[in-house]
Amino acid sequence: MEIRPILSALMRSKVSMILIGLQVALTLAIVCNALFIIHERLQRMDRPSGMNEADTFIISSTGFGQGFDVKSSQQADLALLRSLPGVADATSAITVPMSQSGWSTGVSLKPNQTTDTASTALYLVDAHGLSAYGVQLVEGRDFKPEEVQFKTFNERVVPTSVIVTRALAQRLFPDGDALGKQVYYDNEGPASTIIGIVERLQTPWLDSDFIDNSTLAPVLFPYGNATRYVVRAEPGRRDEVIKVVEQKLQEANPSRILSKVRTLEQVRAEGYANDRAMAIILGAVIFALLAITALGIVGMASFWVAQRTRQIGTRRALGATRFDILRYFQLENFIITSIGLVVGGVLAYALSLWLMSAFQAPRLPWHYVPVGFLCLWTLGQLAVLGPALRASRVPPAVATRSV
Amino acid sequence: MLKMTHLQKVYRTHLIETYALRDFSINVAEGEFVAVTGPSGSGKTTFLNIAGLLEEFTGGSYLLDGVDVHGLDDNGRSRLRNEKIGFIFQGFNLIPDLNLFDNVDVPLRYRGYGAAERKRRIEEALGRVGLSSRMKHYPSELSGGQQQRVAIARALAGSPRLLLADEPTGNLDSLMARGVMELLEEINGQGTTIVMVTHDPELAARAQRNVHVIDGQVTDFDAEASLRQSSSAAAADTAIA
Ligand SMILES: Nc1ncnc2c1ncn2[C@@H]1O[C@H](COP(=O)(O)OP(=O)(O)OP(=O)(O)O)[C@@H](O)[C@H]1O
Numbered sequence: 001m002e003i004r005p006i007l008s009a010l011m012r013s014k015v016s017m018i019l020i021g022l023q024v025a026l027t028l029a030i031v032c033n034a035l036f037i038i039h040e041r042l043q044r045m046d047r048p049s050g051m052n053e054a055d056t057f058i059i060s061s062t063g064f065g066q067g068f069d070v071k072s073s074q075q076a077d078l079a080l081l082r083s084l085p086g087v088a089d090a091t092s093a094i095t096v097p098m099s100q101s102g103w104s105t106g107v108s109l110k111p112n113q114t115t116d117t118a119s120t121a122l123y124l125v126d127a128h129g130l131s132a133y134g135v136q137l138v139e140g141r142d143f144k145p146e147e148v149q150f151k152t153f154n155e156r157v158v159p160t161s162v163i164v165t166r167a168l169a170q171r172l173f174p175d176g177d178a179l180g181k182q183v184y185y186d187n188e189g190p191a192s193t194i195i196g197i198v199e200r201l202q203t204p205w206l207d208s209d210f211i212d213n214s215t216l217a218p219v220l221f222p223y224g225n226a227t228r229y230v231v232r233a234e235p236g237r238r239d240e241v242i243k244v245v246e247q248k249l250q251e252a253n254p255s256r257i258l259s260k261v262r263t264l265e266q267v268r269a270e271g272y273a274n275d276r277a278m279a280i281i282l283g284a285v286i287f288a289l290l291a292i293t294a295l296g297i298v299g300m301a302s303f304w305v306a307q308r309t310r311q312i313g314t315r316r317a318l319g320a321t322r323f324d325i326l327r328y329f330q331l332e333n334f335i336i337t338s339i340g341l342v343v344g345g346v347l348a349y350a351l352s353l354w355l356m357s358a359f360q361a362p363r364l365p366w367h368y369v370p371v372g373f374l375c376l377w378t379l380g381q382l383a384v385l386g387p388a389l390r391a392s393r394v395p396p397a398v399a400t401r402s403v
Numbered sequence: 404m405l406k407m408t409h410l411q412k413v414y415r416t417h418l419i420e421t422y423a424l425r426d427f428s429i430n431v432a433e434g435e436f437v438a439v440t441g442p443s444g445s446g447k448t449t450f451l452n453i454a455g456l457l458e459e460f461t462g463g464s465y466l467l468d469g470v471d472v473h474g475l476d477d478n479g480r481s482r483l484r485n486e487k488i489g490f491i492f493q494g495f496n497l498i499p500d501l502n503l504f505d506n507v508d509v510p511l512r513y514r515g516y517g518a519a520e521r522k523r524r525i526e527e528a529l530g531r532v533g534l535s536s537r538m539k540h541y542p543s544e545l546s547g548g549q550q551q552r553v554a555i556a557r558a559l560a561g562s563p564r565l566l567l568a569d570e571p572t573g574n575l576d577s578l579m580a581r582g583v584m585e586l587l588e589e590i591n592g593q594g595t596t597i598v599m600v601t602h603d604p605e606l607a608a609r610a611q612r613n614v615h616v617i618d619g620q621v622t623d624f625d626a627e628a629s630l631r632q633s634s635s636a637a638a639a640d641t642a643i644a
């Protein structure tokens with residue numbers, strides 16, 4: 001192979017080589033890290049909430065007028081909702097996963113513990129809660145209707161039975177025997193008994209460091225005159241059910257304001273809006289960088305081909321085949337790209353270290369860089385192909401025709 | 404060595420046809436030193452390009468060292484060029500970014516020789532033109548005459564049978580031109596056939612035979628004779644002198 005003469009010729013036109021090499025290096029460093037961040041965000045967005053998201057929606061109702069009684073209105077609404085065709089189940093609830101607002105509390109194994117054993121989100125639901133959220137019970141039992149307590153702002157209500165997520169159970173009782181155990185949500189007690197364990201239910205906060213620790217408690221707690229309902233439709237019937245629900249709730253009690261329905265899919269989209277935006281922006285950055293690098297290579301190679309037309313003709317006259325000329329330019333690009341990639345590999349890890357120290361970002365996995373090498377080698381070879389083909393078509397007669 | 408009969412070359416653009424060569428016949432014997440002269444635009448370069456397989460012709464026939472080149476594809480022509488022909492250009496056509504060693508190396512790499520063989524040939528060729536000591540220099544560090552010597556070394560390194568030179572002294576002053584001419588004569592003396600286009604009547608006179616081209620045709624009065632007795636090229640030389 002003619003690597004050595006190409007390299008020594010390149011050394012005589014360092015500026016253009018350094019320009020393209022540097023461009024390749026920066027592209028590799030940025031693209032590797034950007035791809036990794038995108039991957040991280042996508043993984044984050046891929047986390048299951050534990051709910052049936054496809055069929056579920058939430059709607060809030062705020063009553064007004066002197067005769068409005070939130071407790072009886074809530075019970076009437078729930079009965080109505082559950083009777084509607086297409087509704088699988090419904091519950092009254094304060095919050096849902098991914099909504100970024102809700103309640104959290106500490107859980108302890110003993111009363112008056114100085115530090116809590118775990119943090120948990122609190123989901124206050126009635127006996128239809130598990131079914132309406134569509135979470136999967138893996139141990140123990142569901143709530144019974146008679147366990148449900150009704151709470152107002154002034155009352156202190158501590159649930160006697162709770163259902164916790166598997167992650168929380170594991171955190172509280174690492175030996176795996178959480179079912180039936182007593183825990184303390186209130187320092188003074190009384191204790192609550194874990195009567196069931198669900199597979200998964202995320203807290204409402206996507207950034208929390210205890211995202212899988214949730215507790216369901218059988219408590220109904222309207223916010224003043226406001227209640228929120230979680231309604232799960234039968235599979236595939238969500239959109240049709242939404243229309244009926246809005247209409248029937250309004251008819252049943254005109255002295256209230258209904259919020260706009262939000263599907264769990266909308267809640268998820270809003271909750272992850274920043275992550276999605278970040279992924280899209282970085283994707284655009286990657287695309288732009290690759291495009292600029294490719295165009296830079298095309299431009300530089302085209303310039304070189306034009307500049308070296310007579311040299312190409314001379315090489316042809318001296319016996320180079322078209323393929324020899326094509327290979328020359330491909331090889332030249334390969335060499336420049338490789339030099340750029342080596343520098344870029346170091347830059348990529350350096351950038352990663354900086355992101356780690358400045359933003360607590362995780363370390364760039366090592367394999368991103370070799371994969372980036374392959375991509376940019378391919379990009380370079382494809383970008384230079386057009387100019388190289390043009391070079392290979394330079395007729396040998398230019399050796400004598402142009403002076 | 405080189406035999407063209409009724410060769411024709413037409414350049415066609417969408418507007419005009421230019422007959423660069425018409426009914427062009429020439430026979431160059433092995434070991435001859437032929438000088439080609441003629442006015443500008445008469446077709447000298449065209450003839451040399453066709454002889455060197457840089458261009459195709461549009462009619463007639465051409466045998467290079469007994470091989471009919473008409474049916475050859477581009478790769479075949481490249482290979483034949485590489486093996487049989489050495490080119491010397493008016494503008495030297497050295498590659499400015501390569502040192503002398505690498506410049507002479509260019510055709511040898513296309514030949515596919517191994518590194519040791521190439522090194523041996525490069526050193527020998529540069530030695531023949533008296534530039535062994537400048538192997539690591541770049542063309543821009545040499546005088547025109549020296550550059551043309553490198554180009555001659557490059558043309559010689561592959562041991563071609565035929566050397567084609569298009570005004571090899573056209574860019575040189577008369578002293579350097581004489582040096583190059585002497586080198587060519589020496590090379591010819593060692594058996595390489597040379598066809599040289601030149602505007603310089605003095606240099607042309609030193610060749611064994613002169614071929615005069617006018618309007619795409621050989622007008623040399625003794626061309627007929629040389630066709631008949633091409634082996635005794637020396638006779639033609641004296642006839643001109
Ligand atoms: N690529 C081309 N397209 C069209 N016409 C051409 C082309 N190359 C050469 N010609 C024409 O062919 C004719 C012969 O050209 P050629 O270059 O062979 O002349 P020359 O004898 O070498 O002239 P000079 O002494 O000036 O170098 C000229 O009329 C020229 O204009």
Ligand SMILES: [Mg+2]
Binds near residue numbers: 447448449569
């Ligand atoms: Mg000419």
